[in-house]
Amino acid sequence: xxxxxxxxxxxxxxxxxxxxxxxxxxxxxxxxxxxxxxxxxxxxxxxxxxxxxxxxxxxxxxxxxxxxxxxxxxxxxxxxxxxxxxxxxxxxxxxxxxxxxxxxxxxxxxxxxxxxxxxxxxxxxxxxxxxxxxxxxxxxxxxxxxxxxxxxxxxxxxxxxxxxxxxxxxxxxxxxxxxxxxxxxxxxxxxxxxxxxxxxxxxxxxxxxxxxxxxxxxxxxxxxxxxxxxxxxxxxxxxxxxxxxxxxxxxxxxxxxxxxxxxxxxxxxxxxxxxxxxxxxxxxxx
Numbered sequence: 001x002x003x004x005x006x007x008x009x010x011x012x013x014x015x016x017x018x019x020x021x022x023x024x025x026x027x028x029x030x031x032x033x034x035x036x037x038x039x040x041x042x043x044x045x046x047x048x049x050x051x052x053x054x055x056x057x058x059x060x061x062x063x064x065x066x067x068x069x070x071x072x073x074x075x076x077x078x079x080x081x082x083x084x085x086x087x088x089x090x091x092x093x094x095x096x097x098x099x100x101x102x103x104x105x106x107x108x109x110x111x112x113x114x115x116x117x118x119x120x121x122x123x124x125x126x127x128x129x130x131x132x133x134x135x136x137x138x139x140x141x142x143x144x145x146x147x148x149x150x151x152x153x154x155x156x157x158x159x160x161x162x163x164x165x166x167x168x169x170x171x172x173x174x175x176x177x178x179x180x181x182x183x184x185x186x187x188x189x190x191x192x193x194x195x196x197x198x199x200x201x202x203x204x205x206x207x208x209x210x211x212x213x214x215x216x217x218x219x220x221x222x223x224x225x226x227x228x229x230x231x232x233x234x235x236x237x238x239x240x241x242x243x244x245x246x247x248x249x250x251x252x253x254x255x256x257x258x259x260x261x262x263x264x265x266x267x268x269x270x271x272x273x274x275x276x277x278x279x280x281x282x283x284x285x286x
Contacts, residue, residue, distance in 0.1 A: 060144025062161055064137035065130045069168035072126065073230040075208045078175060082200045085118050085180040111275050119180045123173060159234075167256050171230040174263040178228060181270035188277045204228075221250045224266050227259030 071077050134143070146162030179200060186196035207225045210216065211232070220226050220236065227233055236247055237255035251258050 060141045060148075061134040061138025062144035062146070062148070062165060063141075065134040066161065066165050066168065068130055068133060069165070069172060070231065072172060073168060073175070075204060075229065078179070078204050078228060079201045081122065081176055082179050082183070082204065083197050084122055085176060085183060108275075111278055115177075115180055115184055115271060119173075119176045122176055126172065164234075168230055170260060171233075171263070174260060174267070175228055177267045178263050178270075181267045181274070185270045185274040185277075188274050217249060224262050226250070227262045230256075230259075233259045 072081070138144075144161065146160070148161040150159050150161060150164055182200060183196045186199060190196055190199075203225070207223075208229075211220060211223075211226065216223075226236075233250065233255050237250040237252055238248070
């Protein structure tokens, strides 16, 4: 990496001299790439962590935890979360809640428990797995650096490993709550255990297919399902402008924060609606 960086800095110096003379660069789009590589090199030096085989690869305890979260944040991870969280709710809601209501249980407490207990259990299970994998990787490669830079060519803002790890954990929690609350809402209308989960999974798969179409470019930022996959949020706010693999099609630096607020708002809407429907149903049966 040291030799490559010396070569990059030498190339940058030549490019800057050519620009001053008004000459056209022979590297089409390569100038920004070399600048990004050089910047990444110095950021790794400042982090104190050993260099990796390639930018973006990080064999360490923190890196292992991040790789797992990358998988859970993608389509297959979201579908897995859907069936883990959704089936429990579909089996208990609303029949199980009506049973406990006959035992004079408070409706608000029941409804709250049937959202947050399954969500909390799944989150704790995932956190335990993350801790185990991080410890194993840490024993072999070291725990890694919180300030290790995540390399994205042409990025409009810097994102470091520790910051990304926290965002991925937050999005994991919000995705679990989003899916669980949506499953809770669907179970008010559908009494079969697996149907709500299947509907959510079908919705996720369908959107993953259509969200890369050209027509979605201008409206993707306004669709809540976009923010359910944090990989998509990072992919479409990195400033590269290469649809549909990457680009600046969301809200740039603010995309992660706005996406989190969107998911939280949807969760509140789903939960409030299902709570209203559940309460009214109980009253009709009383």
